[in-house]
Amino acid sequence: MTTESAPGRMMPAASGLAAARGLLRCVAREPLTHFILFGFVLFILSRIYDEQQNVYRIVVTPAHVAQLARSYALQFGAPPDPVALEALVERDIHDEVLFRQGVALGLDQGDEIVRRRVVQKSQFLMQDLNAPAEPSDAQMLAYYKAHESRYVTPPRVTFSHIYFSLDNGGDAEARARGVLAKLPAGLHRAPDKGDVFPDLYDFAAYEPEQVQRLFGRTPMSDAVFKAPVGKWSGPYLSGYGWHLIHIDARSPAALAPFKDVKDRVHVDYLQDAQDRANKAAFDDLARRFTVIREDQGQAP
Amino acid sequence: MLVTVLAGGSAVYAFAQSADAPAAAPAAPAATAHETPTPPGGTYHSAIPPENRRAFFGEMHLHTTMSFDAWTFGTKVTPDMAYKFGRGETIMVPAEQVARQQDIHDKGDVPAKRAWPLDFMAVTDHSESMGVLTQLDDTSNPLRQTDLAQKLLKEPGQAFYLVAGDIEGGGGTSTGASNLQALNPAAARQHAWDLEMKAANDNYIPGKFTTFIAYEWTSSPDGKNLHRNVFFNSDHAPLPFTSADSNKPEDLWSYLEKARADGIDVLAIPHNGDASGGLMYDWNMSNGRPMDEAYAQRRAMNEPLTEIVQIKGQSDTVPALSPNDEFANFEIYDRLIARPSIKSDPNGSYVRQALGRGLVIRSEVGTNPYKYGFVGGSDIHNGLTTSDENSTASNSFGLDPNTMMPSADRAKRALEIIPTIARLDTDAARNHTPPAKATPLEQGSAGLTGVWAEENTRNSIFAALRRKETFATSGTRMRLRMFGGWGFDAKTIKNANWVALAYAHGVAMGSDLPARPAKASAPAFILEALKDPDGANLDRIQIIKLWLEGGTYKEKIFDVALSGNRHVAANGHAPAVGNTVDLKTGKYTNSIGATMLTAVWRDPQFDPKKPAVYYARVLEIPTPRWSTLLAIKNNVPIPARLPATIQERGWTSPIWFTPG
Numbered sequence: 037m038t039t040e041s042a043p044g045r046m047m048p049a050a051s052g053l054a055a056a057r058g059l060l061r062c063v064a065r066e067p068l069t070h071f072i073l074f075g076f077v078l079f080i081l082s083r084i085y086d087e088q089q090n091v092y093r094i095v096v097t098p099a100h101v102a103q104l105a106r107s108y109a110l111q112f113g114a115p116p117d118p119v120a121l122e123a124l125v126e127r128d129i130h131d132e133v134l135f136r137q138g139v140a141l142g143l144d145q146g147d148e149i150v151r152r153r154v155v156q157k158s159q160f161l162m163q164d165l166n167a168p169a170e171p172s173d174a175q176m177l178a179y180y181k182a183h184e185s186r187y188v189t190p191p192r193v194t195f196s197h198i199y200f201s202l203d204n205g206g207d208a209e210a211r212a213r214g215v216l217a218k219l220p221a222g223l224h225r226a227p228d229k230g231d232v233f234p235d236l237y238d239f240a241a242y243e244p245e246q247v248q249r250l251f252g253r254t255p256m257s258d259a260v261f262k263a264p265v266g267k268w269s270g271p272y273l274s275g276y277g278w279h280l281i282h283i284d285a286r287s288p289a290a291l292a293p294f295k296d297v298k299d300r301v302h303v304d305y306l307q308d309a310q311d312r313a314n315k316a317a318f319d320d321l322a323r324r325f326t327v328i329r330e331d332q333g334q335a336p
Numbered sequence: 337m338l339v340t341v342l343a344g345g346s347a348v349y350a351f352a353q354s355a356d357a358p359a360a361a362p363a364a365p366a367a368t369a370h371e372t373p374t375p376p377g378g379t380y381h382s383a384i385p386p387e388n389r390r391a392f393f394g395e396m397h398l399h400t401t402m403s404f405d406a407w408t409f410g411t412k413v414t415p416d417m418a419y420k421f422g423r424g425e426t427i428m429v430p431a432e433q434v435a436r437q438q439d440i441h442d443k444g445d446v447p448a449k450r451a452w453p454l455d456f457m458a459v460t461d462h463s464e465s466m467g468v469l470t471q472l473d474d475t476s477n478p479l480r481q482t483d484l485a486q487k488l489l490k491e492p493g494q495a496f497y498l499v500a501g502d503i504e505g506g507g508g509t510s511t512g513a514s515n516l517q518a519l520n521p522a523a524a525r526q527h528a529w530d531l532e533m534k535a536a537n538d539n540y541i542p543g544k545f546t547t548f549i550a551y552e553w554t555s556s557p558d559g560k561n562l563h564r565n566v567f568f569n570s571d572h573a574p575l576p577f578t579s580a581d582s583n584k585p586e587d588l589w590s591y592l593e594k595a596r597a598d599g600i601d602v603l604a605i606p607h608n609g610d611a612s613g614g615l616m617y618d619w620n621m622s623n624g625r626p627m628d629e630a631y632a633q634r635r636a637m638n639e640p641l642t643e644i645v646q647i648k649g650q651s652d653t654v655p656a657l658s659p660n661d662e663f664a665n666f667e668i669y670d671r672l673i674a675r676p677s678i679k680s681d682p683n684g685s686y687v688r689q690a691l692g693r694g695l696v697i698r699s700e701v702g703t704n705p706y707k708y709g710f711v712g713g714s715d716i717h718n719g720l721t722t723s724d725e726n727s728t729a730s731n732s733f734g735l736d737p738n739t740m741m742p743s744a745d746r747a748k749r750a751l752e753i754i755p756t757i758a759r760l761d762t763d764a765a766r767n768h769t770p771p772a773k774a775t776p777l778e779q780g781s782a783g784l785t786g787v788w789a790e791e792n793t794r795n796s797i798f799a800a801l802r803r804k805e806t807f808a809t810s811g812t813r814m815r816l817r818m819f820g821g822w823g824f825d826a827k828t829i830k831n832a833n834w835v836a837l838a839y840a841h842g843v844a845m846g847s848d849l850p851a852r853p854a855k856a857s858a859p860a861f862i863l864e865a866l867k868d869p870d871g872a873n874l875d876r877i878q879i880i881k882l883w884l885e886g887g888t889y890k891e892k893i894f895d896v897a898l899s900g901n902r903h904v905a906a907n908g909h910a911p912a913v914g915n916t917v918d919l920k921t922g923k924y925t926n927s928i929g930a931t932m933l934t935a936v937w938r939d940p941q942f943d944p945k946k947p948a949v950y951y952a953r954v955l956e957i958p959t960p961r962w963s964t965l966l967a968i969k970n971n972v973p974i975p976a977r978l979p980a981t982i983q984e985r986g987w988t989s990p991i992w993f994t995p996g
Contacts, residue, residue: 112522152476203899203930232832234815234866234932235390245424245453252869253452275869276931
């Protein structure tokens, strides 16, 4: 058709197109058009969104069915057979229908159990989002130095004792004093100088708690952590009788070296960091809220 | 130090709060990689020689909030908190628990610390409905909305009967909770068991504090107590067997044998024979037929030990069975536990008789089913294992005497000055009649288990339990040893090295005497008893002998070591040790008795043709009973219905003689 067209015949068409263009340009500049177009796009988008999010549309995905089957297996020890699985899905749909209806009616509002559950989930979410980074050795060392009191080991004592039973007649305390006076210098152990003791004579690196378990909450248990080191002293009374003791070595309560407690420092560091991150995240969140304590007389 | 303790305490509680959160994934047991468990049937080898074995003290029987009945009593202490308390940490006991159990309402959570730390421990929550009711303590758990939950929260006591009905009926579903189906019991139990395993593993400190994964199987046909505690030597274990699965011990043994076949060593320990109405140490099997050898072998293999003492009485013997035993009348609890109106038949209910019956059954079927070593436990139901007299006020609860002592009306109810009704009475619940009168005075303080082991580790202590080198005490830390042999004499123990000689030439308690040498006249036993370092002196060591005589068994008691200058009179009895207890102050003095007693005793009436079994009982001098201390503290009369003073005691595992 166009090949047969005379140039003259082209004119009106050309001028018509230009007019149309002008009109279009005019319309395109018109705010009302913007409004209508924007509305249309919104309409389409919301249709698409509704298609996906329709509260009256329940999509059962294969992944969800697999999840139902897993829960069942966990509870009953075996996977569900097809009949049981179908029943599980039916029940899940039944519950979902009621759940959505309930939410639509606002039944979740003002329910303490729902509120607590949501609070809990928020907390978990916050923790997940704020997981602390792995600390470097330098960070852990700094932490250890700042919290030394947590890494103190109890005092320890290495000692030998001579036992004087209360059962063997005579004055056990006096017998002990007599033996003490005659103990030759340089002797580190001399169990034979006293009575037979039905447990050990020599104790290596014992903590106060271990000493107490055997000798009771008695002067003897205190004495091994106070008596002079490197010589015999006593007698001291235990739950069983009198004792002379020779302290070979004793270490006071001391800070454990960093390398020995690095694992504990690591755990403590991460726990502390998590606690701090949680608090910071909450404080951030809480700043967005205005709290009016009418109960304390604040005006709304 | 203080900082550490406080930090420990608060950490405990943080765990307690999160323990029941429904969203938490099932916790995997924490690895304790230090140690490979000795396999079933394997032998534990230690680099430490037997003469260097030492006595460790432990608790083998304790309930926490995970036990259905403990929950109904208001217990909130978790297994993790219970272990921390047992090993000497300060824990915070939740306010709701102290309010309901001790009437302490105004202090919030209350700190509690054990008077002295244990060496080892096992939490033994009931497997039936384990952890099902604790779910309801989580206010965000939707199960709380169920009608059943609302009813239970309003009347927790009812929960006991719902589960107890299952236990006494002994059948139903594999969940052990047919009446609690609405509470999702299968998932709850799995979660609870994961939590129990994790608590045991997390609190195991090899060398310092040993824990065992354990539980209680609560079979009670017609209310007759056949309970067994089950202990694993492992850091993981199969889901517990319940009395709803079966109330027959034979079926429990099948479960244990399966666990062993799967590589985990495990044993069961029966308890409260005293409340078994004659079923615990019966002549017959569960089907009522006379015992056969297969049954006897399975019982001996699966149950090397039995619990001889706990808060609900001792199961050694009673005067009715041992009329010539002047010390038999001690901490007797002779009624069915949840049926308090019904007396338990003593025949077949006590350990001493079981040892005698075992000799008879062996002579008939070829194997002795009742070859029991002894342990002691608490059976406390509030998660706080205590064993001192001043740390108990009945009701199955342990207490920190500094922070938790009940006073006023609560104390008067414990002392029966204000009468109360029984907390458990299934007959009354079933028949809708008034419950029986409660008898809180009849509960004693808890018992303890002593083991002689090379090291404080799972492998070493489990091996000691397996070979029965154990003793039980009524709660004090006396250390007891017995060895048997043919060549021992008075000179043996003069040797400073005598323990090594005793192991080399004889056997320790829990074993069979070596074969009798041709020239040997009679077996000799070495005994040694050392007092509790913080407790009372010792009165005496006795040997209790049972032997086979004309198709039945006989019993005789010998005083083999006496404190002071006392001697056995012609009538066979020794004079009493005396009594220093001041009933106005509750104090006693160690001015009588001995700190240590030893003896080498040769059986003067030995007959090499007659099978025999020997065990030792060691008595302390008299000390005030808990009820006396509680009455003095509250300025009320000391109850007259029970003795004001008691002679605490210990029992060694037996040594057996079998003619060659």
